[in-house]
Amino acid sequence: MEYTIARHDKHCEVRIQGSFTFSDNAKFRELLNSTVNDTLHSLTINLSKLEFIDSAALGMLLLLNDAASQKNIRITLAAATGQIKKMLVLSKFEELFNIED
Amino acid sequence: MSPFPQRKTVPIQENEESLPSETKADAAGAEEMLAYWLLLTSIQAQALEVVKTRLPKTAALVEDSTMDLSTRFQELARGAQAQGEQVQQIVDMASSLELNGERVSMLEFTQLFNKTLNDSIARILYVSKMAMTMVYSLDDAIKSLGDIELFVGQIQKINKQTNLLALNATIEAARAGESGRGFDVVANEVKTVSRDISSLAENMRSKVHLVTSSIQKGYDTLRDVATADMTHNIISKEKLEGLMNSLMNQNARFTNTLQIAADTSRVLSSTIGNMVVGMQFQDRTTQHIQNCVGVIEEILQHWQKLQAISHKHAPAVASKSGIEKELIQPLGERFKLGEFKHEFLHNLQNAGIIVSVAEYGGNTTPSGTEKSNTEDDIELF
Numbered sequence: 001m002e003y004t005i006a007r008h009d010k011h012c013e014v015r016i017q018g019s020f021t022f023s024d025n026a027k028f029r030e031l032l033n034s035t036v037n038d039t040l041h042s043l044t045i046n047l048s049k050l051e052f053i054d055s056a057a058l059g060m061l062l063l064l065n066d067a068a069s070q071k072n073i074r075i076t077l078a079a080a081t082g083q084i085k086k087m088l089v090l091s092k093f094e095e096l097f098n099i100e101d
Numbered sequence: 102m103s104p105f106p107q108r109k110t111v112p113i114q115e116n117e118e119s120l121p122s123e124t125k126a127d128a129a130g131a132e133e134m135l136a137y138w139l140l141l142t143s144i145q146a147q148a149l150e151v152v153k154t155r156l157p158k159t160a161a162l163v164e165d166s167t168m169d170l171s172t173r174f175q176e177l178a179r180g181a182q183a184q185g186e187q188v189q190q191i192v193d194m195a196s197s198l199e200l201n202g203e204r205v206s207m208l209e210f211t212q213l214f215n216k217t218l219n220d221s222i223a224r225i226l227y228v229s230k231m232a233m234t235m236v237y238s239l240d241d242a243i244k245s246l247g248d249i250e251l252f253v254g255q256i257q258k259i260n261k262q263t264n265l266l267a268l269n270a271t272i273e274a275a276r277a278g279e280s281g282r283g284f285d286v287v288a289n290e291v292k293t294v295s296r297d298i299s300s301l302a303e304n305m306r307s308k309v310h311l312v313t314s315s316i317q318k319g320y321d322t323l324r325d326v327a328t329a330d331m332t333h334n335i336i337s338k339e340k341l342e343g344l345m346n347s348l349m350n351q352n353a354r355f356t357n358t359l360q361i362a363a364d365t366s367r368v369l370s371s372t373i374g375n376m377v378v379g380m381q382f383q384d385r386t387t388q389h390i391q392n393c394v395g396v397i398e399e400i401l402q403h404w405q406k407l408q409a410i411s412h413k414h415a416p417a418v419a420s421k422s423g424i425e426k427e428l429i430q431p432l433g434e435r436f437k438l439g440e441f442k443h444e445f446l447h448n449l450q451n452a453g454i455i456v457s458v459a460e461y462g463g464n465t466t467p468s469g470t471e472k473s474n475t476e477d478d479i480e481l482f
Binding site for chain 2: 021026054055059060062063086
């Protein structure tokens with residue numbers, strides 16, 4: 001997994017690409033720590049370049065959601081396609097996140 | 102009573118010869134016509150006699166057959182109704198399933214199935230999330246253990262210096278001679294303490310190593326818990342939902358077809374019921390036939406009167422014959438059933454119109470025997 005972070009004042013957009021699996025846990029924690037803070041209001045994770053996601057990665061997204069909720073940050077998962085979109089639907093992520101096409 | 106007791110020609114007029122030739126010719130024509138009429142009515146009467154006796158038998162036959170048909174149709178109607186009920190039972194069964202001794206509708210079953218699937222997915226995600234929390238906690242623990250190793254290293258470094266200081270103190274104590282003896286004892290004590298600290302630090306280092314490698318194993322276990330199989334389970338939910346939908350659709354089609362079959366059975370049962378009711382009107386046939394028989398009886402009475410009058414007033418004409426064959430043959434052919442023809446010919450023979458039934462291809466055995474009945478039955482088909 002590779003990611004880029006773009007900050008716009010109180011909003012932050014993260015683009016993730018490649019495969020997002022268990023082995024990315026350290027990298028994802030680093031991402032979490034560098035984005036979620038008291039000044040942030042909303043976080044968009046763009047998944048258009050993501051090719052594969054496993055259940056551990058879904059677990060990590062849930063942890064990110066927990067951390068963000070504590071700081072009242074809204075998370076949007078955007079532009080998921082194929083297997084990623086299917087996984088988000090099956091996991092009913094629309095009940096926890098904003099989902100954008 | 103025989104209307105033809107004798108076969109001799111009796112002159113109508115005593116003084117025939119005295120009449121003019123034209124009048125004589127007219128009288129002969131009228132006589133011939135009257136003879137023809139009388140013979141025709143006699144033969145007709147015998148034919149009507151057959152019809153009169155046969156019609157009530159026909160009515161009885163129709164009644165028996167109708168009753169029989171009606172009974173069979175009633176059985177058929179009952180069968181169709183039972184079939185309809187059975188199919189309806191299947192329809193009811195098809196739209197529900199038995200689960201732990203309770204009837205569950207297909208809709209409830211699907212809802213239960215989907216809920217179970219959603220619950221498993223939710224559980225998988227919960228496990229993944231918890232596993233990742235553990236992973237991060239273990240990361241923190243490993244980091245702390247790394248710090249502890251550093252601290253142990255620092256302790257060992259300090260301990261080395263302490264040991265060096267003790268050695269220096271021993272050297273300085275020897276140089277000081279007798280007055281340095283006390284320092285030498287202290288320096289040796291410090292050396293002992295330093296050795297103890299060194300071995301303790303070594304123990305700590307190996308224990309920390311042990312904990313780190315245990316945590317590493319736990320970390321690998323968590324990786325297994327959090328990944329591959331769970332992903333497949335989530336994807337398989339989609340397949341199961343597809344299967345379930347296909348099952349529901351198939352069941353809907355099945356139920357629909359069965360419902361049509363049940364409806365058809367009901368329609369069939371009702372149609373047959375109506376047919377049975379329709380058959381009960383067969384008594385009208387009997388009434389019609391009785392009516393016909395009454396009319397025929399009336400005609401026959403008039404014929405008997407006519408015969409009596411003819412014999413009284415014109416016995417010669419009434420006994421005139423010669424064209425019987427011409428009249429009887431085609432009428433006899435009209436009785437297609439042997440039994441009927443037989444009875445007709447015997448009636449004619451009894452009435453004295455013909456001498457022998459054999460002359461007209463009739464059977465000499467009496468009519469209405471079992472044998473001829475059997476023949477008739479065969480002729481019917």
